[in-house]
Amino acid sequence: MIVLTEAKPVRPPRKQPRSDRLNDRWISIMHSLVGVENAIVSDATPPIRQARRAIMRFLANLDGEPKDWNANQLNFLLERRIRSAVEASMRSLKGDFDELPRRWILVQARALLRSIPGSRVVALRDHIQQTADRRRLKRLRQTAGLPPLTEDEPLVPRTTTGLSIADQLPGILDELFRILGDDEMEAYLQTDEARTYIGAAGRALNRTTDRVSDALAKIARFEGETDDIVDEAGHILRQAERDIETIARTQAQVISFDSFEILMEYAGPLVDVIKYTTMLDARVCLRCAAASRRHSKGLSPGLYRVNDPEMPEIPIHNLCRCAYVPVPKGAPPPRDETYDQWLKRQSDAKQREILGASRYDLFKSGVPADRFVNNRLRIIKVVDLPGASRKK
Numbered sequence: 001m002i003v004l005t006e007a008k009p010v011r012p013p014r015k016q017p018r019s020d021r022l023n024d025r026w027i028s029i030m031h032s033l034v035g036v037e038n039a040i041v042s043d044a045t046p047p048i049r050q051a052r053r054a055i056m057r058f059l060a061n062l063d064g065e066p067k068d069w070n071a072n073q074l075n076f077l078l079e080r081r082i083r084s085a086v087e088a089s090m091r092s093l094k095g096d097f098d099e100l101p102r103r104w105i106l107v108q109a110r111a112l113l114r115s116i117p118g119s120r121v122v123a124l125r126d127h128i129q130q131t132a133d134r135r136r137l138k139r140l141r142q143t144a145g146l147p148p149l150t151e152d153e154p155l156v157p158r159t160t161t162g163l164s165i166a167d168q169l170p171g172i173l174d175e176l177f178r179i180l181g182d183d184e185m186e187a188y189l190q191t192d193e194a195r196t197y198i199g200a201a202g203r204a205l206n207r208t209t210d211r212v213s214d215a216l217a218k219i220a221r222f223e224g225e226t227d228d229i230v231d232e233a234g235h236i237l238r239q240a241e242r243d244i245e246t247i248a249r250t251q252a253q254v255i256s257f258d259s260f261e262i263l264m265e266y267a268g269p270l271v272d273v274i275k276y277t278t279m280l281d282a283r284v285c286l287r288c289a290a291a292s293r294r295h296s297k298g299l300s301p302g303l304y305r306v307n308d309p310e311m312p313e314i315p316i317h318n319l320c321r322c323a324y325v326p327v328p329k330g331a332p333p334p335r336d337e338t339y340d341q342w343l344k345r346q347s348d349a350k351q352r353e354i355l356g357a358s359r360y361d362l363f364k365s366g367v368p369a370d371r372f373v374n375n376r377l378r379i380i381k382v383v384d385l386p387g388a389s390r391k392k
Contacts, residue, residue, distance in 0.1 A: 019327050019328055019331040019332055019333055019334045020334045020335065021115050022111070022112065022115035022325065022326060022327075022328060022334075023275070023277075023325050023334035023336070025111045025114065025115060026111055026277075026323070026325040026326070027277070027323075027325070028111075029107055029108065029111050030256075030277075030321075030323045032107070033104075033252060033253075033256055034321075036100065036104075036252060037248060037249045037252045039096075040092075040093065040096045040097075040100075040248045040249075040252060041244075041245045041248050041249065043092045043093075043095075043096060044089045044092040044093050044096075044244050044245075044248055045089065045241050045244055045245060047084075047085040047086075047088035047089050047092075048085050048086070048089055048237065048240050048241040048244055049241055050085065051081055051082060051084070051085035051237065052233075052234060052237035052238065052240075052241070054081065055078060055081060055082075055233055055237065056230050056233055056234050058077075059226065059229055059230045059233055060226060060227075060230050062226065065225075065226070066216070066219050066220045066224055066225070066226060066228070066229050067220045067221075069216075069220065071216055071217060071220060074216060075209075075212070075213050075216065078209075078212055078216075078233075079209045079212070079213075082205070082208055082209055082212070082237075082240070083205060083209070086201060086204070086205045086208075086240075086244075089201070089244050090198070090201050093197055093201070093244075093247070093248060093251070096248075097194070097197060097251060097252075097255065098189060100252065100255050101185045101188055101189060101194065101255050101258075101259055102181045102182075102185040103181075104255060104256060104259050105180045105181065105184070105185060105259035105262065105263055106177055106180060106181050108256075108259060108260055108263050109176060109177065109180055109263055112263070112267060112270065112271070112326055113173065115328060116270050116328060120269065120270060120328075120329075121172060121173070121270070123269035123270075124172055124176065124266070124267075124269055124270065125172050127266070127268050127269050128172070128175055128176050128179065128266055129175070131265055131266050131268070132179050132183065132184075132266075135184070135187075135265070136183070139187060176266065179266070180262070180263065180266065184262050185259075188258065188259070188262065191258075193254060193258050194255070194258070196251060196254055197247050197248070197250075197251040200247045200250075200251075201244070201247055204240060204243040204244065204247065207240075207243070208236060208237070208239070208240040208243070211236045211239075212233060212236055215229060215232040215233065215236065216229060219232065246318050246319060249318075249319055250315055250318045250319060250320070253314060253315040253320055253321075254315060256314075256323070257313065257314040257315070257323075257324070260323075260324055261307075264306045264307070264326065265306075265307075267306075267326065268306075269329075270326075270328060270329060271306060271326040271327065271328060271329060272305060272306055272329055273296075273299065273303055273304070273305060273306070273326075273327045273333070274303070274304055274305075274306060274311075274324040274325060274326050274327060275302050275303055275304075275324065275325045275326075275327055275333055275334060275336075276291055276292045276294070276302045276303075276304065276312065276322065276324060277292070277302075277322065277323050277324070277325050277336065278291070278292045278321070278322045278339065279321045279322075280337060280339065280342040282350065282353070282354055283321075284321075284339065285317065285379075286355075286369060286370075286372050286373050286379050287316050287317065287373055287377045287378070287379060288316055288317075288320065288321075288322050289339035289340075289369050289370065289373075290369070290370035290372070290373035290377060291312045291316060291322065291377055292322070292338070292339055293338070293339070293368070293370040294310075294312065294370075296308045296310065296311070300333065301338070302333075302336075302338075303327070303333055304324075311324075312377060316377060339369055340368055340369055340370075343355075343363070343369060348360075351363065351364075355369075355372075356382070358382045358385070359372055359382065359385070362385065362387060365387075367387075371385075372385065
């Protein structure tokens with residue numbers, strides 16, 4: 001079961017700009033997402049772990065040598081046990097991932113609205129309903145096979161109210177949360193993006209059963225000992241457990257990004273620029289570091305206009321920890337340290353460990369880290385880097 005507990009950010013200075021306050025709050029909820037991932041992994045991996053122990057005991061207690069075992073019958077029994085474990089993990093993932101989108105988009109919405117003046121939130125009133133109507137009509141047209149709705153096509157305007165800002169605010173927020181948590185997420189759960197983990201788990205299952213089958217055949221062919229196959233089966237199923245963890249953490253990031261995109265469509269009066277943010281530590285890959293330096297035309301590095309088609313889609317890779325942070329309209333972007341600035345603060349040994357010898361030499365000569373990645377955010381091989389020497 002998912003328990004959402006928002007991490008408490010360090011109390012900011014009183015005169016901190018709104019964009020910095022929102023940035024700190026957003027980083028805080030992204031740390032909370034790690035806790036959500038941990039809970040999902042904790043729910044999903046026990047069936048694999050139990051299957052590993054049961055299979056290792058079963059193999060250890062078989063009579064005779066591996067070369068004398070009935071390989072076909074054994075493969076059938078092991079595949080059935082592994083498949084049963086993966087299906088149990090999938091049921092756990094489905095329960096969590098059916099729940100997470102509805103709850104996470106509200107966590108994001110609350111973090112955004114806490115950093116926006118009440119007078120600005122009232123501007124959401126018409127925009128919320130117009131956006132909801134437009135998105136609903138878009139889905140209906142897609143279902144009916146009709147042409148998409150054009151951006152300048154008018155919708156019926158909503159009636160205004162004479163209530164004060166203070167009186168309007170609760171109703172506006174309730175309407176936004178209802179649309180995001182119910183209407184939008186119900187539609188989202190029907191999309192391919194919301195079910196990415198299903199295909200990934202199926203591929204992981206096939207890899208695991210193939211590895212076990214190959215291991216049985218190999219050890220029998222070379223007359224290995226029972227202990228050999230027990231150890232190999234344990235190794236393969238530990239990898240299967242890691243596969244499920246990777247799938248769970250990556251899907252949580254997919255949901256976080258998709259819910260953020262939906263929220264940004266409703267946040268038009270509040271946000272028109274977002275900032276790409278990555279964790280600054282030794283685990284950050286060069287692809288993510290490069291993405292944090294790209295930007296929309298005319299904006300500073302790391303800044304993108306909402307719905308810019310050139311905006312990198314997160315997660316960039318499995319176990320990606322990057323995120324987009326909204327920048328309130330009229331506020332300067334948050335002042336963050338860049339990856340290159342962070343890397344230069346590290347020791348020479350740490351830089352060499354992160355970059356490798358050849359890229360380290362280029363970086364020390366003044367080549368920025370984003371030059372090690374091409375326009376498609378793929379890492380360039382050392383042999384293809386201008387001026388690089390091939391070192392071990």
